[in-house]
Amino acid sequence: MSGINKVILVGHLGKDPEVRHLEGGVTVASFPLATSETYNKDGKRVEQTEWHNIVLWRGLAEVASKYLQKGKLVYIEGKLRTRSFEDKEKVKKYVTEIVAENFTMLGRKSDFEQSPVTAAIPQNTESKIQDEFTISPSDENGDLPF
Numbered sequence: 001m002s003g004i005n006k007v008i009l010v011g012h013l014g015k016d017p018e019v020r021h022l023e024g025g026v027t028v029a030s031f032p033l034a035t036s037e038t039y040n041k042d043g044k045r046v047e048q049t050e051w052h053n054i055v056l057w058r059g060l061a062e063v064a065s066k067y068l069q070k071g072k073l074v075y076i077e078g079k080l081r082t083r084s085f086e087d088k089e090k091v092k093k094y095v096t097e098i099v100a101e102n103f104t105m106l107g108r109k110s111d112f113e114q115s116p117v118t119a120a121i122p123q124n125t126e127s128k129i130q131d132e133f134t135i136s137p138s139d140e141n142g143d144l145p146f
Contacts, residue, residue, distance in 0.1 A: 005079040007098050009052060010106065011035035013072050017056070019065045029061035030054060031068070033076065033098075053097040054078075060100060073106040 014032035021027055036049045054076060056064050068074060078100040087093055 007076075007078050007080055009033060009035055009076045009098065011052070011074065011076075013068055013070050013074065014051065015070045017061075017064045017068050019061060027058055027061040027065075029056045029064045030097075031064075033074070053095065054100055055081075055097045056100045056103075060102070064100075064103065067105060068103075075104040075106055076100050077102050 011033040014034050017029040017031045019027060019029045031054055033052045033054050034049050035052065036047055038045055038047045040046070076098065078098045080096060081099045082094055082096045084092055084094050
């Protein structure tokens with residue numbers, strides 16, 4: 001039996017994606033993603049933020065470089081990957097990253113209208129999303145569409 005390596009995150013970009021072009025024309029983008037959780041400790045509200053290193057490859061990296069910006073809210077699915085490298089002093093270091101397999105931009109429509117890449121976003125995206133979640137009269141009676 002094989003294992004499962006699945007990561008799902010919803011968070012805010014810590015900075016704009018950093019894009020590199022490797023040999024053979026392969027594109028890779030990376031950025032930090034912040035996820036936060038709040039809890040009560042001794043009657044006080046405490047917020048804890050965790051930072052994740054996100055890596056996107058090829059076409060996904062190109063899309064991310066066009067549409068994702070620092071502060072934007074994004075849903076990411078991917079897998080954990082730990083790799084090692086040697087630093088300048090020849091000391092072996094390890095880094096754990098989330099290799100994204102897909103992502104979805106979240107937030108209000110106005111979040112994307114103010115960005116400089118608005119023209120590249122299809123104008124009918126919002127209506128398509130609303131159509132998918134429109135409740136028909138049969139749904140109100142408790143009938144499920146599947």
